[in-house]
Amino acid sequence: MNQDRPYAQTLTRLREAGLRPTRQRLALGRLLFDGGDRHVTAEALHEEAQKAGVSVSLATVYNTLHQFTEAHLLREVVVDSARTYFDTNINDHHHFFMENTGSLMDIDGEKIAVTGLPDAPEGTGIARVDVIVRLQGAPLRQS
């Protein structure tokens, strides 16, 4: 879906989001969106950028992740009170969370159904329903 045209994809996304395509944003966008779905923390993405030879400050990584989230290019996943994860999969889906390794795996939203939800309290509306399946035990490997 987005393996061809390395930069063009990200560039277009940024334009559409009204974000200037700066060196930093393009590089982070590439790391995030090239290849399959990913779950990253700011710290991890920062390291990854460094290793890829892209010089970006941690503050910029945070800024960018939040801007991308506002622009709906990313989604924030709250599973761990210690760190914040950002997910490149913005489709309807849920998560497995490996409590021991701190890693996430997507669960297709089509597969899961949540039934019996009460109505949202008066004056409020449902913004999103998150299902988190917390796992224990030694897993294999994944993003």
Added chain:
Amino acid sequence: MNQDRPYAQTLTRLREAGLRPTRQRLALGRLLFDGGDRHVTAEALHEEAQKAGVSVSLATVYNTLHQFTEAHLLREVVVDSARTYFDTNINDHHHFFMENTGSLMDIDGEKIAVTGLPDAPEGTGIARVDVIVRLQGAPLRQS
């Protein structure tokens, strides 16, 4: 279910959990377990204790909340990456989360059904399934 015998309830719970019934733990236990189900943060419980004239350090509040959680007298709820909530309701249930006010409301676990969950990855087991319904808009009032 636990409105009578102010201290006895908590005292018994502590004993069963192998925790010495200290002044601090009794007081916090009373604040937590007398009355209906509650959702508290360490900071909030600390303030509440102060106001109730109980002198407890914030460190002790943290310690106690974690010990109670280990003893299954409380449950930790992860909904917000900024703060950690503890829930006095340890039955099977889920949550509405008011994003604007940061407050939680229980959803009875009997009402909700999550179907279509894939098997847990090899070598792992499901520890828990959390459903969080994120709400937007001005709510009324609740714990």
Added chain:
DNA sequence: ATTCTTAGTTAGAATAATTCTAAAGTGTTG
């Protein structure tokens, strides 16, 4: 009851993730 032992409490320092600030840099527009 008094002493001993061990668990519990505490103030304050330490940590860690994240945000802020103010200054310097860079896209974009005319």
Added chain:
DNA sequence: CAACACTTTAGAATTATTCTAACTAAGAAT
């Protein structure tokens, strides 16, 4: 290419939480 608004950045600041090391209190033993 000049002007300006938007970005980036280093480093300080903030915030929730944990740690440390000394003090205190509970329960057991005497």
